[in-house]
Amino acid sequence: MGKFRIVLTGAVAAGMISVTPVVAQADTATRPSAVEAPQPFSALADGFLYASAEPYGQGAYCRWLNNSEDWGVCTDAAGNSRNMKNEASQMWNNGVPGPYDDVKVFWDTSHAGAWRCLTNGSHWDNLPLGRETFNGGGSSARGYGQSLNNNVASHMWVDNC
Template sequence: MKVLRNALLGVMTVAAVLTASTAAYAEPAPAPTSEAARPAVEAVKPQRPEGKPKIQSGLPVRALNADGNFYVWSDDMNKALLYTDDAYTGWPSGWNNTVDVVWNNGYPGPYDDVNIYDYAPWSGSAYACIGNGDYWDLRRTDINYVFSWVNDGADEWQREPLGRRVHDNGSGHIWVDWCGNNNR
């Protein structure tokens, strides 16, 4: 039995060495020749405010690693909600227009930014977008977090919140691929 085991280990070792040496001399992957896969206009994520973000209001302090959640804190409710998914139809009863802090601790990659909507359901209303890894203390008066965008075809009442501060005005959110106009 030991002879058979040693023979199998020897064959596996030789196979691993041959595979590694073949991979070391393999041709590099060809560079893409078509620009068709790239969007016509690349979105630029808003820059994080200067200085270290400070976790306040009892938000759960986690390691710097992403945990896949979007956190919503309300002083009025004295607690935080966390979401791994969208809140298309709005935050729970009592949370609309009471949010003081938001934190996007989602995983980097596709759909890693979050639109915060003035009115839920989200379709068409004004929204602000928080980038991946960003933390917004909406109570701060030195930084103006506002609803910056609205989808094309929005009605007048849906455009009304443009420029309004997000603090105590958000009502729902969805995960999006990038921050910008018509990003969903």
């Protein structure tokens, strides 16, 4: 949620803005060559939000330690540049427990539109099934009620879901 989520949260909040990055750090971890379902990124586990193009952590992926306003430009652990905007079919919140360890994913770039919140340590493994939809930001928010699958464009770490 935006900077002023403190005073108006959930269904009635309208817009989102960017916030200060959580932790700035470099990471040189590399991804294993293969990850078997249903253990998404099991060998990575390093404090990032992960999103992969296929269910159960398969296919191309991106990871973020901080907030991202545009999933169109992101990288995997090997530094490969990816476009995960409207491409992700699995997401995993592997953040370090702390004040901001839950994460909201948004329909639009720049933390705009409808959102859905993913609690620390949890994952959505199979978004193409269509069970998970954008349910935050109010029914008038762009993307509200739509499937998360191939529809997430940005994310933000938050203090709780």
